[in-house]
Amino acid sequence: MTALQDKHEKEIKHILAKYPTDEKRSAVMPLLYIAQRKAGYVTKQDMLEIAELLSISTTEVASIVGFYTLYHDKSGGKYRIQVCNDLPCALRGSGQFLEELCENLGVQVGETSSDGILSVEAVMCLAACDKAPMFQVQSHSDISYHENQTVESALQTIEKWRAEETDK
């Protein structure tokens, strides 16, 4: 049994049950989400274990991590702030929002803050175009939406996380 399986036995069993027994490769995406929970990115060891569990090669697992934008193979901010700056949002001022947010946080788009707590990314449409400006936050364990934002409201939310992290 791999370490991943050891730790999440019940959950993994539940995931595998969703797919035909000879098609367990389908579980690769859900298993990557589980692996990513630990540190916000998928380690080489995780890929090895997932490959073993599903009887596919580690290269195949790695290529999936590379293909999909919500998987990461390097550590980033604990909170990945992903601001939508796609066309419909941009028509409603997301470009300026992103710029001012970065200025206030002292972080450039694509970079992580020096305390490692947050990174800011510009992303494509998140199906919330009528609620621009908006961003989603990918943390280690989940993704949440923050819509109809102003720079002030966004900063407030972000400061709250920062405070929580420094309290820890």
Place this chain on the structure above:
Amino acid sequence: MSKVKGSRILLRHRDIPKLDKLDVYLEDGGFESFKKAVTKMKPDKVTEIVKDSGLRGRGGAGFPTGVKWSFIDANNWPHYVVANADESEPGTFKDREIMEQNPYQFFEGVMLSAYAIQANDAYIYLRGEFWDLAHELDKKIKKLEKSGYLGKKLFGTDYSLNLYTHLGAGAYICGEETALLESMEGKLGQPRLRPPFPPSFGLFGKPTVVNNVETLANVPLIIEKGAKWYRKFGTERSPGTKVFSLSGNVNKPGNYELPLASTFRELIFKHGGGIPDGHAIKAIMAAGASSSLIVANDEALDTPMDYESVQNVGGMLGSASVIVIDETVDISWLVNKTVHFFKHESCGKCTPCREGVFWMSHLTERIDNGSGSREDIVLLQDVANNIQGKCLCALGDFSTQAVVTGIERFPEDFKAKVSPNQAARIKINE
């Protein structure tokens, strides 16, 4: 009997409070259609009613839903239903509202299609960003299992059905049905060569129906109230209602469910409250970032939004994600934006798309930042023309729509950008 107010078939939660609660949905007549189908109707009868209703796919292509179901290979088992909840086209946010607020009607649609093709397993493929939503749906699926609407031997018959969610992880291409199936099989989300089409070779190589969320959400009421009732909305060839996702330079962006063949003017000015700050409307994209740019003149504004009419003004209805563009917007900036989207999302499998979109993005970037030349515009047009019709899936063609129509219909915006006269350049509000 399910309550329908005006032309709201899908966004009924706006009229019926707490429709996302199972007891409220049941009280409104929910799952009666499914129960009736499983206990009293032959599977083919369900398909026949959907065929008669004229319902067409809401995911973009507008293919007749009942016809698709009837293509399922009856000599190859098991069958699968996969609901396409990838919703990633820029400007599209209707499936999300349906799944968040009227989830049981959507489930019931999935379940009816599963019964129609005698599938015992159905999957909902959601884009990874719908993380919270997927977890909510999981809880609701559990409730349905507990209440006997999902599981083994439903209503004392031999029919069994399981429903599962499957989360993607951020890739627009996974909305393309064969890429979606690859992704579900644990592979890279890259389109398959077709034919064979999913009804003969789909998930795990088995006959599969792939339908959009909105398409499926129509089905319970069609089965309950009949094809003739459904045809009261819309036109002969485009029956029913449609959820229009309205975004961009408009006062009241949002989802509006209207009968097909309502006009752009009605959507943008009556429901959407017109253009902010007294600006004039300049262009419309009717199907998200994949669409051509329609010049927003009176003829276009008075065009009925149905599958046929939108084509007559040089557009496509597609998923009906209407992006409004006002006079302050520089079309060369907009085109740069859409091309960057497609460059980011091209899956890399076929050469014309992978290389072509990359090349286009260099040109649009150069034009947009003011360092382009007139030749760049000609070259851009040429690259776009060489992508069209040569790609494995429609993404390649999608990437060229705004480029080609932008240059053709708004040439002055491009010329102004490459002019040596810097004063002529239009500043945009990015």
